[in-house]
Amino acid sequence: MKILIPGSFDPPTNGHIDVITRCLKVFDEVLxxxxxxxxxxxxxxxxxxxxxxxxxxxxxxxxxxxxxxGLLVDFAKDNNVNAIVKGLRAMTDFDYELQMAQxxxxxxxxxxxxxxxxxxYGYVSSSLVKEIHSYGGDVDELVPENVSKRLKDV
Numbered sequence: 606m607k608i609l610i611p612g613s614f615d616p617p618t619n620g621h622i623d624v625i626t627r628c629l630k631v632f633d634e635v636l637x638x639x640x641x642x643x644x645x646x647x648x649x650x651x652x653x654x655x656x657x658x659x660x661x662x663x664x665x666x667x668x669x670x671x672x673x674x675g676l677l678v679d680f681a682k683d684n685n686v687n688a689i690v691k692g693l694r695a696m697t698d699f700d701y702e703l704q705m706a707q708x709x710x711x712x713x714x715x716x717x718x719x720x721x722x723x724x725x726y727g728y729v730s731s732s733l734v735k736e737i738h739s740y741g742g743d744v745d746e747l748v749p750e751n752v753s754k755r756l757k758d759v
Contacts, residue, residue, distance in 0.1 A: 606666045607634035608718070609686040611677055614639055615647045617751045620726035624663055624692035626736060627720060629665060636684055637662075639672040648735055660751045663751055678713035688716045695726050 610625055614637075629633050639655045651655070651672045662668040673680040679687060689709060691702045699719070706717035722729075734744050738756050746751050 606632050606687045607636065607685060608632045608688050608690045609677075609681050609684065610690045610692070611634045611638040611640060611680075613642065613645070613647070613731065614658060615649055615731050616734060616748060616756065617654065617657050617661065618726070618729045618731055618748050618752075619746075620694065620722050620729040621731075622749055623723050623726050624690070624720050625662070625668065627723075628690055629667065632690075633667060635665075635668045636686060637668065637670045638677070638680055639670060640677075641672050641674040643674075649755070653755065657755060659751050661749050665720065676712070678709050678715055680708075681715055682713060684744070686715075688718050690718045690720055692722050693719050694722050694730070701759050 608628060610628065612621065614621055625635060625637060637658055639651055639658065641651045647654070655670045655672050658670045662670070671684070677689065691706070693699050693702060702717070702719065709715045709717060729747050734747050738744050744756060748756065
């Protein structure tokens with residue numbers, strides 16, 4: 606079964622890596638879809654976000670990283686995905702993601718599978734990492750080593 610894990614991954618966090626790694630234990634193929642959102646100002650370009658994820662999963666032949674614009678269901682269809690996987694940290698994530706899952710099912714009959722994040726990453730988000738980093742805080746324990754290095758250059 607081929608699944609899609611979409612997200613902005615700006616920057617990729619250990620929480621993202623945890624969900625992707627756990628999916629590798631269950632699914633044959635994992636497509637990581639890096640969302641291009643022109644209306645959102647990103648810390649890293651889409652290319653750099655994709656590159657960071659490719660570096661983390663360079664030894665995993667069943668992980669593919671691609672960027673996309675437009676509707677998630679169109680990207681999923683174009684890439685022959687069987688289901689969409691979304692990581693959940695808290696009930697607030699579930700409220701939003703449930704609506705998206707229902708809409709994706711309504712638009713294109715795509716199932717969404719929810720994976721709760723491991724407890725040690727339940728509080729980690731890209732937004733918090735960016736905020737802590739912007740004030741000079743240490744985010745080394747929240748992101749992979751290659752991401753930490755890139756953050757030091759920003």
